[in-house]
Amino acid sequence: MPDFKSLTENRYTLNDIFVKSSEVWLAVALLCFPMAHMVHLLVFTFLDNDNINEAGFIHLLGTGEYPGDYLTTIVSTSFLFAALFGIIGIISKLVSEAKNKSLINSDRIPGIFFFVFIVLAIISVALNGISRELMFGFTVRGEGFTSILAYFLFYYIGSSVRNERIKYIIIYSILGVGLVNSVMVLVNEYIVRVPISSHYYHASVYYNVNFYAYFLTLVIMLSAALVLKDKSKGRKIFAFISLCMNTFVLVLNNTFGCFVACFVAFIIMIIADSVIKKKFSFASLGLFGVFLAICFFCGFWYRSFFAQLLGLFTDIQLIVMDDENAADAGTLRWGLWTNTIRYIKEKPIVGYGFEGICDRLLKDAEQDKVHNEYLEYAADFGIPAALCYIGGLIAVYIKALKKRAQIDGATFCCLVAAFGYIGSAFFGNTMVFIAPFFFIILGLANAIGSKPYAIPCAAAESDDTACHSEPAEESNVSEADESDTIPEGDILE
Numbered sequence: 001m002p003d004f005k006s007l008t009e010n011r012y013t014l015n016d017i018f019v020k021s022s023e024v025w026l027a028v029a030l031l032c033f034p035m036a037h038m039v040h041l042l043v044f045t046f047l048d049n050d051n052i053n054e055a056g057f058i059h060l061l062g063t064g065e066y067p068g069d070y071l072t073t074i075v076s077t078s079f080l081f082a083a084l085f086g087i088i089g090i091i092s093k094l095v096s097e098a099k100n101k102s103l104i105n106s107d108r109i110p111g112i113f114f115f116v117f118i119v120l121a122i123i124s125v126a127l128n129g130i131s132r133e134l135m136f137g138f139t140v141r142g143e144g145f146t147s148i149l150a151y152f153l154f155y156y157i158g159s160s161v162r163n164e165r166i167k168y169i170i171i172y173s174i175l176g177v178g179l180v181n182s183v184m185v186l187v188n189e190y191i192v193r194v195p196i197s198s199h200y201y202h203a204s205v206y207y208n209v210n211f212y213a214y215f216l217t218l219v220i221m222l223s224a225a226l227v228l229k230d231k232s233k234g235r236k237i238f239a240f241i242s243l244c245m246n247t248f249v250l251v252l253n254n255t256f257g258c259f260v261a262c263f264v265a266f267i268i269m270i271i272a273d274s275v276i277k278k279k280f281s282f283a284s285l286g287l288f289g290v291f292l293a294i295c296f297f298c299g300f301w302y303r304s305f306f307a308q309l310l311g312l313f314t315d316i317q318l319i320v321m322d323d324e325n326a327a328d329a330g331t332l333r334w335g336l337w338t339n340t341i342r343y344i345k346e347k348p349i350v351g352y353g354f355e356g357i358c359d360r361l362l363k364d365a366e367q368d369k370v371h372n373e374y375l376e377y378a379a380d381f382g383i384p385a386a387l388c389y390i391g392g393l394i395a396v397y398i399k400a401l402k403k404r405a406q407i408d409g410a411t412f413c414c415l416v417a418a419f420g421y422i423g424s425a426f427f428g429n430t431m432v433f434i435a436p437f438f439f440i441i442l443g444l445a446n447a448i449g450s451k452p453y454a455i456p457c458a459a460a461e462s463d464d465t466a467c468h469s470e471p472a473e474e475s476n477v478s479e480a481d482e483s484d485t486i487p488e489g490d491i492l493e
Contacts, residue, residue, distance in 0.1 A: 158443020
């Protein structure tokens with residue numbers, strides 16, 4: 001980390017501040033989003049809409065048509081600051097690494113897939129047309145096409161951060177948001193009603209239990225992986241408390257799809273940790289046991305959990321038997337999915353444009369969102385775009401598999417948590433106040449490999465001992481082998 005004594009004793013050039021300190025800018029960009037959440041939770045949660053409007057907040061990516069909608073106001077404002085700092089960081093990293101980078105290498109393949117997805121999505125929107133509301137967001141979600149672009153900017157910023165300490169700072173900031181959320185839910189449940197903006201107390205401030213459950217999936221898997229990988233005993237205890245509290249809140253939340261996503265992600269974590277260690281990971285199995293114990297024991301207290309489990313088998317039976325009520329399976333999801341597949345067949349190449357099927361889906365299946373991110377991307381932007389998105393996700397994990405020996409603790413945590421969200425996306429939608437967390441984590445997961453980090457010293461040119469430098473052994477690494485020895489994130493990021 002930076003030597004603050006040298007920071008005050010030496011003079012720095014603009015090149016030092018803006019180019020050689022690129023990861024500082026990137027870290028600040030990524031922290032904008034969780035910090036905005038924290039400010040909302042601790043301050044604006046207790047104010048009503050009139051207070052916020054009188055304070056002069058401008059809804060930048062949404063219209064503010066829903067009660068408590070100022071969450072998206074604050075979140076979308078954080079997008080602008082993140083974009084500002086992130087673009088500075090990305091440009092500075094491009095400048096500092098331009099001489100050592102080739103245009104295409106294996107580290108950039110996920111980013112290339114996502115870049116093609118963005119291009120195809122823009123083409124689809126251009127061909128199908130888009131209104132101001134669809135561009136900047138409307139209704140409860142506050143999500144517009146500009147929000148989709150912002151998500152991938154978070155990915156590109158995250159995948160340029162390779163320093164493990166900085167990754168841990170970002171991860172624990174997200175865990176902090178999760179812990180404050182869970183405390184508010186538990187206080188509402190057992191002590192006193194806190195005037196949070198959501199009408200559903202098991203949804204915290206996210207208006208809908210499903211929205212909150214997507215975030216819970218990320219936080220639960222981050223917490224479990226941190227207990228496994230963090231070397232600090234104090235932080236391990238914090239992460240374990242976070243795991244237990246958020247798992248209990250997931251039971252209260254009663255979103256069964258996210259329980260299934262966590263279940264699968266735990267199994268993947270056990271396998272991955274066992275492969276990396278080359279022996280079975282009993283610690284991972286123990287954490288999985290803690291998760292299951294909380295879910296099942298609390299399930300006796302809150303019978304809705306077991307009702308959901310029973311309902312799953314009932315729904316499967318309806319679908320297999322092609323029952324006339326099969327469309328109601330999965331709380332109407334089966335009907336949403338079958339109708340969406342029918343729409344996709346009609347326009348498989350360019351899709352219907354952003355949210356182009358909403359009105360039709362509402363008429364045919366009683367809801368306007370698909371509740372499956374992958375089908376939604378295929379319907380909105382076409383099958384080729386959806387395949388590029390899925391290809392980018394797969395490429396992140398193929399890269400991790402190939403470079404598993406170089407995966408540090410923070411990156412492992414991000415890979416596990418991102419996988420949990422990827423599973424929950426089969427049952428949910430992107431949300432403007434939740435999806436950026438996933439893309440931040442996914443970007444950090446793609447940035448495999450750490451470099452020793454230090455703010456450069458202006459006196460380095462005249463006195464090599466005046467500041468902290470990278471180990472001399474790295475100078476012996478040839479440019480041809482550099483990408484394999486010190487993995488880089490996507491240069492587009």
